Amino acid sequence: MSEVDPPGSDRESPSATSITVEVVDALTRELDDVIDGFAERLSQDLCLGRPSEAESISSDRLRGAARRVALVALAAIRASRGLTPGDRAVVAGVAADGAERNLAVEVLVEALHGARAAAWDRAVAIALEVERDGSLDVHELGQLGAAFLRVGDDLEAALLAGHGRVQSARGHGRRRTRSQMLVDLLSGVFDDDSLVANARPFGLDLRQAHGLMLLSKCGTEPTVGTLTAAEAALAGRLSALQVDMSGDAIPHAVLVVPAGASIWDEAVALVGQVSRAHRVHGVIVPPVVGPAAIHAAYTRTRALLPVIRAAFRRPEVVDVGALAPYALLAGARTRDREALVQRTLGPILAQLEPSRSNMLDALDVLTDAGGHTETAAAMLGVHHNTVRYRLGRIAVLTGLQYERSADRFVLQLAVMTRRLSDVPRIDD
Numbered sequence: 481m482s483e484v485d486p487p488g489s490d491r492e493s494p495s496a497t498s499i500t501v502e503v504v505d506a507l508t509r510e511l512d513d514v515i516d517g518f519a520e521r522l523s524q525d526l527c528l529g530r531p532s533e534a535e536s537i538s539s540d541r542l543r544g545a546a547r548r549v550a551l552v553a554l555a556a557i558r559a560s561r562g563l564t565p566g567d568r569a570v571v572a573g574v575a576a577d578g579a580e581r582n583l584a585v586e587v588l589v590e591a592l593h594g595a596r597a598a599a600w601d602r603a604v605a606i607a608l609e610v611e612r613d614g615s616l617d618v619h620e621l622g623q624l625g626a627a628f629l630r631v632g633d634d635l636e637a638a639l640l641a642g643h644g645r646v647q648s649a650r651g652h653g654r655r656r657t658r659s660q661m662l663v664d665l666l667s668g669v670f671d672d673d674s675l676v677a678n679a680r681p682f683g684l685d686l687r688q689a690h691g692l693m694l695l696s697k698c699g700t701e702p703t704v705g706t707l708t709a710a711e712a713a714l715a716g717r718l719s720a721l722q723v724d725m726s727g728d729a730i731p732h733a734v735l736v737v738p739a740g741a742s743i744w745d746e747a748v749a750l751v752g753q754v755s756r757a758h759r760v761h762g763v764i765v766p767p768v769v770g771p772a773a774i775h776a777a778y779t780r781t782r783a784l785l786p787v788i789r790a791a792f793r794r795p796e797v798v799d800v801g802a803l804a805p806y807a808l809l810a811g812a813r814t815r816d817r818e819a820l821v822q823r824t825l826g827p828i829l830a831q832l833e834p835s836r837s838n839m840l841d842a843l844d845v846l847t848d849a850g851g852h853t854e855t856a857a858a859m860l861g862v863h864h865n866t867v868r869y870r871l872g873r874i875a876v877l878t879g880l881q882y883e884r885s886a887d888r889f890v891l892q893l894a895v896m897t898r899r900l901s902d903v904p905r906i907d908d
Contacts, residue, residue, distance in 0.1 A: 572642030579646035689739035739767035824894035
């Protein structure tokens with residue numbers, strides 16, 4: 481059995497046999513009649529099986545499309561070659577036109593298979609008719625069959641590519657429209673009734689309760705890459721709609737999550753996993769009902785993103801209500817915040833380096849470690865007696881002993897206020 485080169489092979493194609501040339505020429509002469517019958521049968525099939533597709537494409541358009549594809553195929557078979565890039569573009573254009581008119585890709589592929597089978601049957605009949613001595617060379621017929629198969633495969637690949645490009649573009653447009661709908665929801669550019677209607681095709685029933693989850697970068701992590709990785713980890717695993725707000729002054733991502741008990745609990749747990757794995761902060765906003773309530777909840781929470789980023793040095797998932805004490809600090813007058821820090825930590829700030837940084841670092845890390853000196857020592861990479869020594873120095877300088885709960889509260893309050901010093905004042 482002779483080997484057939486795959487389409488696009490660099491090996492030289494064999495010259496077309498005389499029987500191939502005669503068969504192709506005969507098929508070309510009969511093409512109009514064949515195309516008329518093919519288009520009529522396809523129209524009837526569409527009317528019976530897929531009436532919606534039949535309404536979107538006329539018989540004349542079917543004839544024109546079938547003729548273009550047939551001429552490309554016959555030229556390639558006559559030359560014993562695969563489709564050229566130009567041929568593929570023609571066929572892909574036919575498929576794209578069908579996709580634009582809502583023809584399913586299965587219709588195009590079925591039509592191609594039916595046309596190829598009918599064309600092959602007719603090609604064999606013509607070959608028998610034109611063979612002058614009455615005995616058909618099996619090798620020549622095999623070459624003709626191989627050419628039909630090769631070109632048929634090329635045609636199908638081009639059809640699928642053309643149809644797929646249109647579907648991909650539609651999907652991208654749908655995602656863009658969904659993102660725009662969510663941006664409208666969060667920014668308040670809507671009236672309730674129209675947004676409820678616009679959200680419904682995307683599986684979002686705004687008449688039901690939905691919660692929000694906001695993701696923001698942690699510490700010095702790269703913003704765009706961090707958020708992209710976190711969003712990718714959530715995609716497909718969470719029954720939620722999400723929108724990337726990386727163009728915001730404080731880049732973040734927002735998830736709108738249905739408030740059904742199992743869905744909501746799963747979402748909270750999953751965001752916790754993603755927070756730790758991808759080093760992002762998460763703010764959980766309890767469920768509310770209606771576009772106006774979602775917009776108001778988002779607006780309040782968006783204003784707190786600088787607070788969580790300043791207050792927490794490690795990835796945290798925090799209920800928005802738990803940010804109230806930090807918001808209270810951020811809402812205080814700048815001079816009051818500065819006075820609290822100076823009154824409490826002033827003696828430490830006045831020390832020379834490295835003593836100044838060592839004591840401030842100890843207080844910072846102790847705040848994150850819940851006041852446990854052993855945990856703080858491990859985080860600082862020093863012996864726990866070193867942390868205790870620094871606390872002794874702090875007590876001497878400030879008069880505040882970390883072991884006393886009231887003094888610890890004042891020190892931690894000063895540490896947190898200092899962290900929030902660069903956060904713009906949050907007003908109601």
